[in-house]
Amino acid sequence: MRLRTEVLMNIREYVVGVDGSVPARAAIRWAISNARERGATVTLVHVADDEWGAVGTRLIGEADAGGRELLDRELGGALPTAAGDVPIVAELRTGSPMVLLASYSRPDSMLVVGTHKTGFHYGRAFGSRSLQLVNLATGPVAIIPETESRLRHGVVVGVDDTPAGGAAVDLAADLACDHHCELVAVRSSTATHRFDPDRDDELRDWQVRRDDDARRLLVEAVARARARQPGITIRSRVIRRPPGTALNEVARAAELLIIGDSRRDKPQQGGLGSVAYDVLLNVSSPTIVVHAPETEPSSREASAAHETQGESHVAR
Template sequence: MADVTNASRPSVVVGVDGSEHSRRALEWAAGEARLRGAVLRIVPALPVGLTRSGGPDPHVDAAARGLADLAALARRLDRRPVAVTSDIVNGLPVKVLTEESRHCALLVLGSRGHGGFANLVLGSTAVEVTARTACPVVVVPPGADVRNRSGAVVVGVDDSTGSESALEFAFARAEQRRAHLVAVQVWNPPKQFSGHSAADIERVRRDSEELLANTVARWQIRFPDVIVETRSIEGHVVAELAAASVGGEVVVVGRRGRSVVAGAFLGSVGQGLLRHAVVPVVIAR
C-alpha cells in the first residue's frame, strides 16, 4: 500500500500501535533512517483474525487509513525527505516484529507508561521483542528528546560477550556521528565482602578500572578517532547508567552476559533501565 523502494537499501523498522509513545518512536526512527540513508519501514501488527477475507473489513480499512497517515507524517518530520514503506501485517506483534528484525538494520519500539517517573510501565511487547530479535533494538522512552542527535553515546561495559556487542555498536555509532563516547562500568563489592575492609573495596575498584581501561583500549585500536571518557562507578547499575545518559543521544547495553549490565538486562535491571532512562535505549546484539 506504500511507496515502492529499493529493496537493496538498509531499512529501519518501527513498530506502531497508534499510541502517542509509538508516534515518538516513529519520529526517532524517521530521523535515524535519514542519517543512515535507509528506508523507514512502518509496521503495525493487527491481531490475529483481522485479515481481509474477500469483502470490506472496517478494522482493516481503519488500520490502512491510520498507517497512511503515519507514513505521511514520517515524510514531513523535520521537513527533510525520507523514503517510507509500510504494510499491514497480520499476526501477533511479537511474532511480526521478530520476523521483521531478520531483514532490517535496526528495530525501533516505544515503551508505555501511565504517569510519573516511578509509575512507568514497560510494554510487554518491548520486553518480548528485545529478547528474540535478530538485530539491535531501540526502545524510545516517553520522556526522550527524539530530536537530540548531538549528545554523547553512552555504553554500559562489563566482562561479557554481550558487552562486546554493545561496545562495537557504540563505537561505530560514535565514529559515524563524530560523537563523544562515555563508557560506564558499574561495580559493587562482592557479597563475600560483607565484612569488607577499605583495602578490599580499593582492590575491587582498581580491578574494575583496569578491566574498563583494557576493554576500551582494545576498541580504540579499531576506532582511533573516537574520543572516549571512562567511568568506573560504585553503585546501582540502573541508576548509574540512567544518570550517565542524561543529555546523551542513546545509551547502549548488551543483551546477554554474566554480570550486572548484560546478564540481568532482560530481568529487573534491564526493565528498570528501560523504565527510567531519559534517552533511547539500544539493546545491541
C-alpha cells in the same frame, strides 16, 4: 570461530512499530534520521492484535480498516520528514504485535519502538511490550522515549566482558564518530550479591577490588573503541551503583545509550539479561540493545563442513 563486529554499518532497514501514539511518532522520526545517515530504508509496521478474533470476524474487519487508516495517516506524516531521500513503506499485519515485529529481526535490520517511559519508576512497567520485543528479537532493537532529543548530547555505553558487551562498544564508537560527540564508557563496581564482611576494613578492601576490576574492564573497552574509531573523545566512569541504575543515570541527558543484551555468546531469543532488563524497565534516554555478534566458521571449520556436506550429497 571468529566474530563479526560490524554492527552499525550493516543496518539496511529500520522497522518501526507504529500505533498512532506520540512515542511511536518519535520512533519514526528517529528511524528516518538514522536511515538517512546509513542510506537505509524505513518500514512502518502496524499490527492489528489478533485477540480481536475472540469477538468475531466483523470486529476483525473493523480493526483492519482502522489499521489501514492509521498506517495511511502515519505514512503521510512521515513522508515530509523523509523528504524523498529515505525510502519509506508501510505494512499492515494481523497477529500478536510484539511477536510479529520480532519476526522482522535480523542482523541487518533494526527494530524501533517508542515508549512512554521517561524516568525512574522502578517496578511500575512490569510486562512492558518493549521488554517483550527485546526478548524475542535476535537483531538490534532501539527503544525511543517521547521526550525531545535535540538537546541531548553524547553516547553512553555499558561495559562488560561479554560478546554482546563488545558489540555494544563497537556500535557506540561508530555512533560517537558519526555524531561527532563524546563517548562515555560506564562500568558499575557494585556486585549483584553484596559482600557482607565482619569488619569495615574487609568491606573497604572488597570495594577497592571491585573498583579495580571495573577500571580494568574500562581500560580494555576504551582501547577497543579507540582502535575502532581513533578520532573520538572517550571518557570512562566507575560508578558504585547497581548497573541498570548507573547506566540510566549517566545517560539521562545522552542522545543514545548502548547496551548488550546478556552474557550469552550468540544471539538467542528469550535471553535478556538482568542489567538490560533493569535499564529498559526504567529507560531514561534513547536506548539500543545489541545482541552477541553472529559467529561464522573459521576457514578450517568451513572446509570440514564442506567436506561433510559433499560426502552426504554423494551418499544420497
